[in-house]
Amino acid sequence: MENEHVALGLEDGSIDVERMLVEPEDEHISMDGVDCFPERIPKNDMDMEDFSSSFGGANSCLVQEEKDVPRGEVLDVIPSEVQVGYFQLKNEFSSMGEEYLLGVDFVESITNLDYGSSECLLTSVSDCPILRSSADTDAPWKSDQFRIMEVSECQNDQLNICSSELSDVPRCHDLETLDENISLKSPALCSLENIGNFCDFSSCSFQEVLSDEMDGRLSPTGDMYSSLKVEKDDEIWPAIPDVETNRLQEEDVSAIIPAQARCTETLPAQKRSRKPTQRYIDELADPILRYSKRRHEVSSSTSKGKCLGVQDNKKCHTGSKAIKFSAEETSVIAIQVPFGSIVQKECPKIPECDTVRGSDSLNYVAKSKESHVTPQNKKKLDEVVATIHVKKRNESVMVTSQKKRNSFLKESPPKKRIGSVTSGSQKRDDPLTALHRKKKDDCFTSEIQEEASGRRKHHRLWTISEVRKLIDGVSQFGVGSWSSIKKLFFPTSAHRTSVDLKDKWRNLLKASGIHEQHKRQGEKKRNMAWRPLPKPILHRVCELAAMYPYPKGRKSKILHIHSDSPDKGADITLSNYRRILRSINGN
């Protein structure tokens, strides 16, 4: 179990890196990684295969193809490829070593934090005899890695030279260059980097690292209670690759210290390339880690402690949200799809995850197109995720249900009303529009601005002018032709869809008391009391309602008007009567 997780994390990390190197232009690296994630066999030697293939300049396809190749064959293949492409791959080697080790780093951090097998992993990673002595008991894959590394080392001394040459300043330069390239070519990596807010590695001394490792060994069960430790672990992992690289030369504890020292030199590049991945891996493989990290973030940012309850959830959520927004919103676009999906995947287990995920998802959503979240989705999400009670629509966006997240991942849900309405309303501007605009158009600009923000449509009070326009539209087109009314009378209102018109008309009918009229006159008037609608409008509604019985039987006869008019005959003004006639004639 432990090894499986380890292998998964390692595998995924190495795959991403590998693909990135081979296909720098591919911006969907992480996505691919996630997609193939279940299909991949969590085999430990696969990492070496990837490494070897990349090392030899092989195509990334080899990762898939060589999946089942026996380890021995792989080992045989490695040296030849290495020798063939040695001169060309000098830089690649350093980079690949670097990137390849990222997977190891992931393993290290993950296991160290979660599964208590950190000793083994650390040993494999840092190759520290002291640590390894306590960890050699298990983790067969680890030994495999060692074997492979040794083979490559023995069969190609040039590698040692290369690594040693690169280990210092030149190497640092190479790494930085590589990092630059990666950053430029694959935004995904950048996003990964920026997603996680990591501590400054430069502030981490080797002593701290060692002490941390010791701590990890002392508490093998993984310290999920100490968020501080998590931070420290983050600091540790950048140093690993150097150790690994240098391990080729000497397997001695003394070698580690210089390696660590050099680590500080290569710090900038390493920090950039790794931190994101760390976060990514954390999200991917370790709910617990995220949990602890989150707690740390929340506590540190809000200084408010823990949020256990649902209601508290919201508070903390907002608190962390504010912080994270400022911190992360400036960052590069994240690898949105995998990140979101991964995050959500883990949530059911840990209630507090929701808080965490909420803030993250918020950023995620904010950065991504708004179209990703449709009203329908939002609502469903609210329903499905019972643990989170977020009333505000905007916030509910952040919560993605488990049901939906898969589809959320693959497709950008169709935007329904907002999009169509926006396009439809903004394009037309006919005489009628001008006429009505001249009439009394209020808060149009503000409305449009709000719409442009892409925020969810909130409840928007109907203004009197809007109601009048609606009535005019109904009088002209009759009841039911909401789309026509919308086009002609609300062309500039991005909100107020045809459905809205229909709903409003329905409400107007209720307000006008058309149906209650024959029931009880007193009730109608009582309702009228709290209705802000002007009397004339209500009258017009009544008239139109009489003219066009609500949904069905539209265009009822004039006879009805006359029959109904006696009831309120006194209220019908001449203009109204003319208007009614006009509408009738129009139809």
Add this chain to the structure above:
DNA sequence: TTTAGGG
């Protein structure tokens, strides 16, 4: 895609 209707 629009409309009717329930929530």
Add this chain to the structure above:
DNA sequence: CCCTAAA
């Protein structure tokens, strides 16, 4: 205002 079924 949202959602969905039906046309």
